Amino acid sequence: MTAPKRNKARANGEGTIYQRKDGRWEAAGYVLAANGTRKRVRVYGTTRKDAVDKLTEKIVDSNRGLPVATADSTLGDYLTYWLNSVAIHHLRENTQTRYATCIRLHLIPGLGTKKLSRLTARDVRTFLDRLRTTCQCCTHGLDEARRRCCAIDQCCGKLLSPLTLTYVHSVLKSALEHAVREDELPRNVARNVKTAAPRPRRFQPLTAAEARQFLAAVQEDRLHALYELALRTGLRKGELLGLRWEDLDLDGGTASIRRSLQRTRTKGLTSLPTKTRASERRIALPRDCIRSLNEHREHQEGEREAAGVGWKDNGVVFSTSTGGPLDPANLTRSFRGLLNQAGLRRIRFHDLRHSTATLLLEQGVDLVVIKELLGHAHIGVTAGVYAHVRLRLQRQAIDTLNDALGGAADYPDDPPTTAVVR
Structure with missing residues (x-):
């Protein structure tokens, strides 16, 4: 009787590799985790080679002393790994510093103990709602040394600005997006949470x-x-x-x-x-x-x-x-x-730049020319930042036409054509 054909033996350190019932291949092995311990990590691929290549890449990084995120890592560990091993390679130093501050002050205290694989959109929404209504002096003890405000039970209600809340949300989305790309998560739950768009920062260009x-x-x-x-x-x-x-x-x-x-x-x-x-x-x-x-x-x-x-x-x-x-x-x-x-x-000082663009718009210079002069990546940025100027110019054009047609004299009871543009 012929003996059944045995599967090819795995190489030392190759880990466990098998085909799942859904047809995908799964590979698992032990790697250096973000918290310094060795943990089992699982990766998936449409073919055996895909799964082997993904696992090999993680094991190679682990052998080089680079921590590898795992699905059962806490969000705090994953954010630390992502910031120091991934984001550092494509962010400017000042941007990385702002990311690190955001993670240290807000994301780790608020969500750091959550398991990465168990994080839900509801967790993110609850965290952002709490952050939106929490006094930062009370949270970080900013007034303890001076014995003022929250330190003497007289809360000042110092809340984060909508712009900062949006920034915290965007940093979390960026980190989780990388987890999705590395097959650690099936989807980015932070993208399912919608936050109110912050009001554009007002600037006062020179006339x-x-x-x-x-x-x-x-x-x-x-x-x-x-x-x-x-x-x-x-x-x-x-x-x-x-x-x-x-x-x-x-x-x-x-x-x-x-x-x-x-x-x-x-x-x-x-x-x-x-x-x-x-x-x-x-x-x-x-x-x-x-x-x-x-x-x-x-x-x-x-x-x-x-x-x-x-x-x-x-x-x-x-x-x-x-x-x-x-x-x-x-x-x-x-x-x-x-x-x-x-x-x-x-x-x-940056308002000098806004003054340039505003004065050019008021002189009728084309938006494309202004975009190229300012070095904006997309014309939508230029159009969005200076939307109030364009609206004011439209209003002036409408008023000019209205005067030419005699609209104001013929219809005195009509509402005024000028409006406050914010």
Whole structure:
């Protein structure tokens, strides 16, 4: 009698591999978990090779000392694994720091003990509802040292803003989306929870008259070329500070935006790629900016001679008096002082960028041109941010047509055609 054919023996460390009743292949083996212990992990594939390849990848990472998430991990362990082993490879350092703060302050205290495989949409919704109504002073003991507010049973009701709540939700969705891609979860339960869209942040751009007043006030400032470039082109603060002389073609009247200067926690002031791929762009320089940049270069050469051997040649257009890069925080303080000197209301430096776009829209410049100048990734971003301006321009056009047709005189009882746009 012929003996039954035996299955091929598995290689050492290959784990358990078999075909399920539903036709899929399942592979299981032990790997290093996020909490430092060794746990059994299961992966699935449409073929035996798919399952083996997925398990092999996890075992290889485990043998290299990299923790691997498992379905029975707590959400806190998984978030730690995801942040330190996955997100770190595609996030900027400052973004990673914000993610880490969000996870440490909100997600781990609120959902950290939940099993990843047992997390439900209801858990996420309950967590977000509780976070929305919880005083942050009470939660984190912010007033204990000063013995004020919540520390003396006089709760101040310091709640998270809708924008922060949306950010917490988006970080959780991103982490769970990776768990789905790694076949740790069948679906992203956080995506099934809908949160109210936060109201757009209000900004107060300069009017044309205020912009002229500001430009007049900075004419004698050491960095007048920077402020003029900011208001006339809408460059971001980091893009202005990261600009190098090699990026400028003053004869051709163009500037290439390739990098952004940022302060990071570990490296201090450092030059990074632009915010998005669309942010890397070439823009046309206004004639006034070309003139002020030429004057600025002459002034910088004078500072170089005065500094002598103490000059730090970084090649940046806007530097300190000894050639070093300018700190973004110092620029913000100088900007506030110039606003006070000019007798203008207090705005953020970023509102100069909003002022550029708003003034261009009011002059009838096409939205596509503004999108390219500002370096937005999609025209929908430009249209969304400046929707209130476009609506105001529509209202003005309607009013102009209404006056031409004599509508206001003929129908005095009609409601007014002007409205407050928020």
